[in-house]
Amino acid sequence: MKAIKKVVLAYSGGLDTSVIAKWLEDTYECEVVTFTADLGQGEEVEPARVKAQALGIKEIYIEDLREEFVRDFVFPMFRANTVYESEYLLGTSIARPLISKRLIEIANETGADAISHGATGKGNDQVRFELGAYALKPGVQVIAPWREWDLNSREKLLNYCDQHGIEVERKKGKSPYSMDANLLHISYEGGILENPWTEAEDDMWRWTVSPEQAPDKATYLDLTYEKGDIVAINGETMTPATVLEYLNKVGGENGVGRLDIVENRYVGMKSRGCYETPGGSIMLKAHRAIESITLDREVAHLKDELMPRYAKLIYNGYWWSPEREMLQKMIDESQQHVNGIVRVKLYKGNIIVVGRQSDDTLFDEAVATFEEDAGAYNQGDAEGFIKLNALRLRIAADKGRNL
Template identity: 80%
Template sequence: MSEIKKVVLAYSGGLDTSIIAKWLQDEYQCEVVTFTADIGQGEEVEPARAKAQAMGIKEIFIEDLREEFARDFVFPMFRANAIYEGEYLLGTSIARPLIAKRLVEIAKDVQADAISHGATGKGNDQVRFELGAYALMPDVQVIAPWREWDLNSREKLMAYAEQHNIAIENKKGKKSPYSMDANLLHISYEGGVLEDPWAEPEESMWRWSVAPENAPSEPTYIELTYEKGDIVALNGQAMSPATIMAELNKIGGANGIGRDDLVENRFVGMKSRGCYETPAGTIMLKAHRAIESITLDREAAHLKDELMPRYAKLVYNGFWFSPEREMLQAAIDHSQKVVNGVVRLKLYKGNVIVVGRKSESDSLFDESIATFEDDKGAYNQKDAEGFIKLNALRLRIAARKRQAK
């Protein structure tokens, strides 16, 4: 510990990291530098400055990373249609590499001896933070208090906070709040009644969306314009990536879109139940697949679908900066050169319904061939006979062998 003179802490201002800031000062007798990232969590990040100052912290970094997060992390991931275990849209997973990137950059700038984070020793985030940090700064020293201290429950943390006069929001008597994580892509909930996978979430828990049954009785129609696989406009109005996501969160949440309750397999080996609100991401995934459906070649689209689970697993497990993720990204981005056009969606009581898609320059949909009416010779239906017989050849040979026995 004596070798650690300065530590950069990923600091949210919440329960865990507020306690960690004080704990680092006391246990390591070191200077603490805090870094707070605004990645669209929907809450003011500036109060983190006052909390840090109250603990005597001199170097405080508070940065607006919303555009970088959306442009360089979320949008590339959605070009891949990434979804983990068929349900999870990777909202927490994709935020960690950006935070790790800025952590090590700040550590270099202030000549810190180590970095620190508030991820527990049971979770995925410790892996994501540290894999990201090591990929960018291979000799960095990491302090993970949850793997060192004995404050191993929310109740002990609350008691520690009370003992050291650390202010904690959402405190309800002695009851601990949910463990929540929010950014432009989602908000997650863990702990409390959610630790019983049979228990239905409390309606009061949800923050971004109305219950689908309470959503408006009239549908909301929107149009999303795509260029090279990325959304560039909403209802014809050009917007930045972060602005588009913020708007889709509002529109989707108002229509009851984006709630999910799932049990996932953590990288460390355990199963974990969590609830998520991902209004923008739910809309983006549906819309992106719709525009790909008319612009991507069949085999290119099918290959993307085969690669996607591997890509999603890399993101979930913290390998954003790995060569294999970058290799997959290069292939995915190449496929997106033709993913241009407009998708029209109907949002209704928790549902995202595709009602139209068009691409003036890159559509592969040929109405003259696909029509059920007279195609005027655009497609020779007699060609299908040889096609079918060639594909049936191995099946017919096997059937003959069986019949001969």
């Protein structure tokens, strides 16, 4: 292992990364640069500056990346209607490539020869951070303290702080859950959730009311799409980040977006997690609705066939891979005519599509009507269509190979 002179640390200001900052200095005798990203996690990020300064850090990066996050990562993912294992909307997964990108950019700007993160050796995030980093800077050194040190408990981390004069908050009544939040979602793991039979406590949820406590009156939203992305809500033009912020607020108020799943981690284990993704849940439902009238049938079906592969690439950390970029080009091309308005009704945890319209619609009322169609569709043509498609079945039956 070559000597490390400077390392860029993905820094939250919490217990783990504060210990890591000091541990890196002591273990590698190197300078530490901290990077803290505001991805819409709902907490102030500026306190991280004060904490980093208290650790003696000279170069401190704190950046608001909310617009870039939604515009360049969340929106492209939702153009594909991306869901992992039929349920998970990838809220944590999609944030990691952006963090990796900025870690590498800052390493280049500051002349650092290494990056570091606080992901454990049991989870997916270590893979996502590092695959992204190696794709963007093949020769970068990655330091993952949780795979090297023996500070594998909260008690040991706190003892380390005491021994090295690191000031950290010792909150009473600290949440028993491991949580991750950004503009797309908030996740909960650990604590009682480690037993997949145990129901999550209702006071765990932070963004959404329970469906039972949601308003008795439905909320209607008109979502305007351009090339597969929402650009306005109820006629008001919004930026990508403000779109998601607004949908999170309204969705949460109506009990939308709670999820409790057991997922298959890339490293091999099963993990139970709970997620709140109110805005993303609305986006997924509405996007499929606008595509239903603007996409050709075979294009829509092909997208649905490819989506699980695309979702797995993102979940496993391959955002910067050539195969994901190839799929993205195809997905983006499919969205050229995905324009129009979708009306949804939110009611007690439900998202109900009640209307869709587009100047690019492929829905032809003259053909689809159950009333007189004035010759737009010759129903007699269906006979030959059916017989041709039944030919192989009839031949098999004649040969005695019927089921």
